Amino acid sequence: MVSSPTHESDQPHQGWVLKAGKWVLAEDPVLSRPEGDVTEAIKAAGYRSWTSVGHEYATPLKLTVWSRSEKPSYLFDLEGAEQSEWVYADTLPDALVLLNQLAPTLQALTITDQVAQAEPKTMSVFADILDHLHGRSRDKNGILRN
Structure with missing residues (x-):
């Protein structure tokens, strides 16, 4: 896929569509x-929210997927901090x-979203997970054991 298609004022808007594994330009619905x-x-255009991940201003990228019965059936909206x-x-x-x-x-x-929403009282859960992943253990005072 290449960058966003340009638009000529006398032409319909076009968008990228993944169709049978290939990217094609088609009229943007x-x-x-x-x-x-x-x-x-x-x-x-008939799209309804299907799924999303990320929260505005809390993650560097938010993805919302919309769906409808008519083709193209899925719209992937990628929202960054500066541009969508x-x-x-x-x-x-x-x-x-x-x-x-x-x-x-x-x-x-x-x-990133889960860490951003973590409350101070639950941060120890993340520390426990990281310790487990890295094979570390701590004593009762929270000091790493050798």
């Missing part, structure tokens, strides 16, 4: 709508391929 608000345009981009997946198998490609990023976002 959201940007070609007259609604001014993006969320309203997404809903007017989206791509489409034609069918559920295409959406699963794209989710698989994004899995390492999504996993990192999930962990």
